[in-house]
Amino acid sequence: MTELEATLEDMLAVERFDPPAGFTRRRPVEADRAAADLDAERFWADAARDLLTWDKPFTQVLDDTNPPFYTWFADGELNLSANCLDRHVSAGRGERVAFHWRGEEGERRDVTYAQLLADTQRLANGLRSLGVAAGDVVGIFLPMIPEVAVAMLACARIGAVHNVVFGGFAPSAVRERMEVSAAKVLITVDGARRKGRRAEVKAAVDAELGDLPALEHIVVVRGPRTGGDGGASEPAASGSGKEPAASGTGLAAGVGTGASEAPMTPGRDVWYDALLAGADPDCPAIPLPAEHPLFILYSSGSTAKPKGILHTTAGYLLGATYTHRMVFDINPDTDVYWCSADVGWITGHSYIVYGPLSNGATSVMYEGAPDYPDRDIWWQIIEEFQVTVFYTAPTAIRTCIKWGPEYPGRHDLSSLRVLGTVGEPINPKAWLWYHLVIGGGRCPIVDTWWQTETGSVLISPLAGVTSTKPGSATQPLPGISPALRSEDGEPVTEGTGVLVITKPWPSMLRTLYKDDKRFVETYFSRFGPTTYVVGDAARLDADGYYWIIGRIDDVINVSGHRLSTAEVESAIVAHEAVAEAAVVAEPDEQTGQAIVAFVTLAGEQTGDAAMEARLREHVAHRIGKLARPRRIIWADDLPKTRSGKIMRRLLRDVAAGRELGDVTTLRDPAVMAVITDRVRTARDDEE
Ligand code: WTA
Secondary structure (H helix, E strand, O other), X not given: OOHHHHHHHHHOOOOOEOOOOOOOOOOXXXXXXXXXXXXXXXXXXXXXXXHOOOOEOOOOOEEOOOOOOOEEOOOOEEOHHHXXXXXXXXXXXXXXXXXXXEOOOOOEEEEEHHHHHHHHHHHHHHHHHOOOOOOOEEEEOOOOOHHHHHHHHHHHHHOOXXXXXXXXXXXXXXXXXXXXXXXXXXXXXXXXXXXXXXXXXXXXXXXXXXXXXXXOEEEEEOOOOOOOOOOOOOOOOOOOOOOOOOOOOOOOOOOOOOOOOXXXXXXXXXXXXXXXXXXXXXXXXXXXXXXXXXXXEEEOOOOOOOEEEEEEHHHHHHHHHHHHHHHOOOOOOOOEEEEOOOOOOHHHHHHHHHHHHHOOOEEEEEOOOOOOOOOOHHHHHHHHHOOOEEEEOHHHHHHHHHHOOHHHHOOOOOOOOEEEEEOOOOOHHHHHHHHHHHOOOOOOEEEEEOOOOOOOOOEOOOOOOOOEOOOOOEXXXXXXXXXXXXXXXXXXXXXXXXXXXOOOOOOOOOEXXXXXXXXXXXXXXXXXXXXXXXXXXXEEOOOOOEEEEEEOOOEEEEOOEEEEHHHHHHHHHOOOOEEEEEEEEEEEOOOEEEEEEEEEEOOOOOOOHHHHHHHHHHHHHHOEHHHOOOEEEEOOOOOEEXXXXXXXXXXXXXXXXXXXXXXXXXXXXHHHHHHHHHHHHHHHHHO
16 A cells, blocks of 8 residues: 555545634625525625626516526626626726637647637627527537637627537537527537547538538638648647558547548538638627526437536526635736636536636636646646636546546646536545645545536535535535435435525526426426426435435446437447447546446347447437447347336446346346346456
């Protein structure tokens, strides 16, 4: 046992970490909490006046006359891009860096608030010239480059609704998301790079969605290029001689390193830089109603069809602004903040783009992977930019633990003062490692619980204020009312239950895009129209601290990425060799959960390694690499009830290595014996 391991063992006995001294809050938190407990609506109204800049002040706060369709500040008007840009520039902070962009080959680009505003205005005019009007949907499929923020802000400036798709998704998943939202314009990139390889994104996009009837234009950003002419300054060493990647799915997978011109269809496609160059530099921010739709973000639910979660302007921005400031104790004048998520997830929307920009903070935006060129790149970046607040996912921490403390050990991390995590429960050991090895034992950790649907963090410690317990997301933020319910709806005041939120909050989703019915059914049918059902189970301890256990629906959380079992199943079943498939999660030390697929092949096909590789590739192509099953178990039959329903519960038990539950209701109980045996053999082979 190393000295670090011994210390970690000892620290597991520590139940509670009190906030370190030296944190001075910008807004007195305890006063917020008291105000919110007294009158949550009034608390939010005060915060909205205090933190946001309004063109037309609101007189109405919450309208709860038609639950679950709530509105906030509905008669007020404001522009979100003006809140994120103009108000900082006009206050003399235009030269402040909004993003220290760091390319994966070591390039740096500092983008100031004034530059962001200038580009946002030009792009907003450019989009208008392409026929985009308020309410139109604009798709965004971009890697981690500053243009992604410009694209989002330009939409917000003219009231267009953005629909960002995570770069790890395959073009066919982009197609689905564009098609169901009837996107008019897509903003994408010619090519993206990952670990020295290049993916020809535009060509792949053309092949998959060139024929979408609603899609009138494609705007193409010139992405950073290794050894090429791309948008980044100072290209570093050429990437020639690297192996081409095995598959071309998503922005992250490469097909070689050579520079190439993207195919452009005249009349439909336009280069981003040409669009900006030809556009009027002035685009005044138009006042928009508080409830004007801001964005759709697709997320996985319990059916194969992704849910188009819709957020609106003022309430969402208030949530992102307030929580970013309070949870992380942000001081925009002195902090350098870095959230390592991808902008294609809600974490990127709220805590890379909107929260930090609304607060006028300086952030790092990093293009690359955590292990390229070496496994110390994150820590090098923290040292290079003197990052003070760092926000990442437990899965990333577990990977760093596996790599070993020598990588962070190479760098001076003493600039750090607050650490955050999001996306999945963090086990106490990983929490302590983060605390000791990255935080030097001095940085409070904020374990932030929230969802795409909640828009911003709802349950979390406040840095420097809340006493933390490793593994617990601790307590609700001021103005948020979570509770636990038993299966039959009884309140649970201590112990385990289903997590619900009993009062509306400003940044909550407003509906599922063009699907009010599914919105009500998914979140508000179980306990009535005023109780939001989260989809997680949690435990409440005697101190009133929440411990999130995990999803209770058919959603799998792989490395903090939400995937629907039904979506993966339907991708597998779409393969001609497959007759039937069932997908469940198995626990995984590193990724939290991993996907296991039980597959019955059609006809005389045999399940061998080649078939397994084919199916995995097929899933990567349909959804994205992140959805590839870790393990495929060939099954001649799946466990079914007499009425033919697949009993996933039993498959989950097998995958988790648990005793099987009741098998007597199975049509053919012998099926489970065969499957259990195969799972065991597959595991033994692995070891
Ligand atoms: C899980 C990500 C435990 C949870 C912001 C939730 C967490 C789902 C935590 C939402 C946390 C998120 N502790 N579990 N701190 N944060 N989760 O929509 O199951 O991608 O329902 O939003 O992630 O995932 P989503």
